[in-house]
């Protein structure tokens with residue numbers, strides 16, 4: 193292709209480990225995030241495999257006792273949610289791509305960006321220290337009074353969450369200002385890639401919701417250190433208040449996790465259908481609508497906690513309501529593909545996986561948002577399966593899809609398409625095998641977080657464990673394929689996917705300041721029809 | 731060229747740079763409000779649950795000292811605003827003087843707070859399980875002091891952070907980092923300081939002046 197083989201780029205512009213550790217280049221920071229995020233994913237995956245192996249038989253035989261089992265699923269949850277999913281797409285992929293999409297040299301506050309990376313490292317180190325010192329067994333939700341009364345390093349874990357939250361706030365703040373103030377003249381709000389709308393909505397939630405988990409963790413720490421008693425019923429406090437605080441953050445937080453995934457899917461679907469995205473404004477506005485409504489539904493996690501019946505009704509209604517903008521997006525993506533020239537490249541395979549898995553995850557959420565069915569399904573494996581269909585089938589799949597999509601831009605190398613396809617199929621099959629049986633087990637009443645279970649659930653658990661192992665193998669294939677490409681992959685052209693989004697106009701990998709010349713804005717990010725017409729004429 | 735001296739490479743001009751900085755600061759202040767929001771919610775709930783306790787307990791707070799501290803903080807908001815004005819007019823000396831006065835006022839606030847705290851520690855009006863004072867009518871009086879220490883403690887921490895930021899600005903002014911062309915950091919710290927004052931202006935009546 194046209195690009196020279198050894199041009200100066202962001203990877204080789206300066207050399208040495210020190211030049212990386214002190215970099216303020218958003219691309220390098222994004223890549224450093226990517227490394228730690230993938231490490232966290234492997235760590236969280238390891239805990240998940242341990243939990244699944246334990247559950248292969250109804251008896252507790254792998255772990256020392258139930259407490260050790262509790263510690264493992266807690267560590268799985270904390271590592272996956274706080275160290276992996278929340279920063280995954282925004283801090284790694286977003287950091288790299290977002291400034292390029294607005295046509296900027298960097299994010300608005302490059303040093304703050306580096307600071308947020310180091311804050312993430314401090315939080316992650318603290319979380320890992322907890323892990324080595326024996327771990328906690330509260331679940332990732334830290335419900336009081338259990339979390340405020342038991343032994344173990346709960347304070348350190350709470351502080352780790354607080355610190356990681358701070359890192360997340362700084363990333364969100366940086367992105368909001370970058371999108372508002374650093375867009376190239378000519379890139380307007382309704383002429384920018386939908387990825388940016390998704391990241392913008394995510395950032396709004398990061399900035400508005402994360403302080404609340406921060407103060408919740410501070411209160412939990414004080415509850416333990418100073419016995420302030422505000423979550424302690426025996427002292428006139430209220431443990432349910434803790435749940436309100438926790439979910440006021442953590443419901444919006446699931447949208448911190450899913451909105452970036454939707455942001456990626458919009459790009460993948462349009463690029464690999466070579467078609468104008470259907471309903472641009474509907475997708476853009478529904479991102480913002482999701483961000484706003486997500487603050488009004490936290491009570492649906494507490495239908496059985498004794499909140500008033502009226503409150504439960506309102507929360508249930510609003511939960512149905514928040515499903516609407518997500519559904520709008522799904523319909524728009526499907527409509528975009530209609531009569532498009534679809535190419536089933538690896539990233540698109542992940543996009544299609546996302547569409548089917550996220551739809552299942554979203555629809556089963558409605559079962560749980562319905563008051564009557566939730567009484568039956570609450571705290572069963574149905575909830576676990578629903579959550580994983582959204583978080584894993586949604587976010588992780590989109591993250592891996594996005595990783596493949598922008599991999600040529602990140603590294604300047606093409607991955608092997610055949611092994612990419614094998615990985616995508618393996619992940620899809622392994623995922624369904626893992627979590628589909630959990631819907632059935634949960635529906636039949638198998639409670640979550642149990643160490644031993646009734647033998648009648650054995651078949652579902654065995655299928656699920658086999659699925660989890662399939663996933664582990666598939667992700668190994670994905671990882672090896674990407675790693676090998678760095679050394680053996682073909683040189684990536686500027687624009688391997690024929691995309692109109694402007695980050696593909698620069699070299700692969702890009703130069704330090706992103707663009708050697710001002711990007712050409714003749715075509716908007718989705719003007720595939722215009723380009724085709726122009727090509728037909730000329 | 732004043733432009734190039736202060737302009738970071740990724741902005742096209744100083745206006746874009748200062749607008750970005752200000753927007754970033756406002757967003758940060760928003761997160762601070764939400765952080766305090768959690769404790770304010772706890773305050774509202776427990777006041778609604780134990781109304782008499784709150785009224786009886788608040789009588790043990792020193793309104794006189796609280797009022798003095800309110801005045802101290804309001805004056806410090808004025809002095810930092812004057813410091814920003816001074817920088818706009820390139821009056822470096824006066825700017826430094828006003829920053830120093832602001833830091834001193836913040837110090838006065840903390841000293842007064844220290845005396846309030848030590849008195850409460852002395853008589854056993856402590857949060858939660860450490861509460862040993864006897865003589866407040868009503869259910870769960872320790873909850874009031876839990877909330878009191880949480881709110882004023884977190885606020886006090888913000889005062890200390892604010893003092894350090896102002897001291898940092900003072901150092902930069904002294905070294906000649908700012909001029910009437912460029913003083914966004916002082917403005918941002920000023921905004922932060924106003925917010926810290928504003929939160930106290932909510933805390934003061936909610937804790938000292940109820941009933």
Ligand SMILES: [Cu+2]
Pocket residue numbers: 442443446489490492493
């Ligand atoms: Cu929720």
